[in-house]
Amino acid sequence: MSQMVGRDCEYEASKASFLDPAVPQIAAVETFLAPKPAATAHLKNAVIQHLAPYTPEIALAAYQEAIEPWFPIATRLQGRLQFTWDETPLDVALLCLSISLLTTSPSSTSKSAGNASEPESIYLRTKSSLALAEGLGLNSFSIIHSRILVTLFEVSHGLYPAAFISIGATVRATDALEVHPREDTLQHGSPNGAASDDEIIMTWCGILVLDRYIAAESGPRSSLTRSRTEWLHDLVKSAICPSLEPNQDRQSLYSRFARLVEASSLLDKMYTTISNPTSEQTFNMEEVMLIVKTSMSLQTILSEEIPPEDHLYSAGLCLCHVTLLVAYEKGTKGPCSVNAAENWNSLATTMLISLLSTITSTVEVFATVKRSIDFSSFPPFVTSLVYKAALITTERLSMGLDADEGLARLRTLRKFLRVVSKRWLCCERYLKLLDEDTTPRMLKTIEQRQGSS
Template structure:
């Protein structure tokens, strides 16, 4: 068809827009609204119909965008295609139900949304797309015959949308929060090295908001004017927790934000410290994040001390022991604040346990020096390690024997690394014959591995952990585990 024919404008609105009493741009062969929502567009005018070519087939749910958006309004239309039939109201409901209980990062989401996606700004729509991604369960999207699953397709499309926004020069706090949720998705499903790379891009994105403020293209998005202090705090809290967690899980390198600890402490202290006062609401988003950041700081300190020690062994030992004491104090406070049946759903308690596992595991492996301090620490670490392994096992055991079922809406996936770490340490101790009661150690390992299999139906990182455990387990031990 000629260019003149493709640019043709109909005499009146299409049938769908007329029936719904919506504005129609009358474009031929399909108006903008019908094209955006991927619906067949029809005109009553016979002359126009004869000139119109057959409508193109709508892309299936597993295909990528038909064409790359080259402008903010095109990117918004493409984003809305991915969100529909999800409504702004249902996006808020999904966030409050399945993300906010354990990671309250989307600041004033409901206030920023409008009744329809057309009225919602691009950056908030991208944030909702990330929420949709994080709340989508892989159990409904089984990967077969080597094809990309719907979950993986949605992930790639969401990443692509953020990359396009970056290329178009768009940046805002909702976009940074969207990056945080995508990184959280990658961590929760074991997408590495993607998560390791994404956290670095997220840190730069929030830095860019200060160094290169966004232009008018995203205004208004419901938060016109200066960004509130609370939004800055919640955003940095999310980045800190993920950065420290990813660094701990990925290897010996320090977290990216380690060099700016003092600056971030000064930024967050005035707002976070008052939340620990007795009269403060311990369940508010700020209070929950304050505790989570506090636990992540302990984890980061132990991880750095173990992997970047000084030449003075006694100094390193004192640093670890001091951090262990602080972590234990926080752990005691948390056990008083949280009901015993809710311990599994506390990401803060989970990070505390990871920090203590790292410290005690390291303590059991240190070489003795002339000082009795190392020998005493080795003995204490061995006893404490067995104690915390038993605590972790007893916490997850009710969910493996059918006594209780997991509420995945409230379950923080960061806890999965804790269970994996406990299983890894137990496997190593059994292989080296260090457990006095071998049967107890094997029973513990079965429970931890079974829990990972159960949680793996929701968070795919558990499948990755089980594969890593299998690689470090002898065939004889694997057979004993299966026979148990």
């Protein structure tokens, strides 16, 4: 063709893909064409470029202000960071890239313009950098923490099946530190390369919470860590059982995180009991009732430990509510003639309505923008509770139940999800799912009343 028109051929798509600095495949090609030491240096240089204009000091502040208050897994970050990126180890730089990812808010401007948002760009760069580190055989607790924060980002922004896949890789990567240790593996915990006990505990606590949450979000599938519950409980019991330490500060970050681990365990048990029941109906009912009682006890403890104005920011309290919602919803649909639980059906209905009202009243002040949300302390797990409450309310309205009270409740819950979607995009996913389950007539009524309010 070049002879017919008298000029050389140009292939714009291919040319653009090699010249665009945002495309992460370039670093991959350069990395794998080089010997391992040079490849590792290439990767670190690429990560440092991605971090600009971030500094180690900014990265630490971002973690301490916007992640640590509700997900304190990187207990040794401050001690591992250096004054410059050149002095900072590669695995710690990767962790800081994940911190940058999770703390960057979505931009409506780039989205409306049809361009990739800043979080999307950082996400792809972080994922590709972690894949390159894995390919080079690099692994450490800082890399595990980076994986955890990436998975948390995927959960927070409704990126499925990515989150479902990532949690599996994170569990295996953590196992690999013990099962497949390497002399050249990046480690910075202690002089002999071993991590500290608190780091191991907090790492597994973060994995447990995410694994159980993702399993609950993904339907009747078992969490990956369920088969090793006893071993993990023995490992982290000093953290998840604050009563073992009489002088422990119940308001500390780690105590609150321990409560979240406890709440996630109850949620996992509830989904297991309901999704995979035994053939003994009486046993199943007794198990549900036991989990309900335990959840209510933990809920009472949390309500006493946390000031009322901070209830919205408690992920542990949130997961307790989700557990109870799941139980009560199942109870309203189940049989009501099982020995001691023969009144469970009517009791579950009463308790369900009460809990839905509590959740709605908690978020109402934020849904009406009378009070702004402090997103630096706001865990994205709370969105699942509001979605679950809105979904149950929608289903009851479609069955002709709750009438105007349910409709007002649904409007508030949907408004709250819309407000929070400015920070956590999983809310957009939840709203789309709610729209799919809402009849056109009901949706039109909601929109009309929202417009008039």
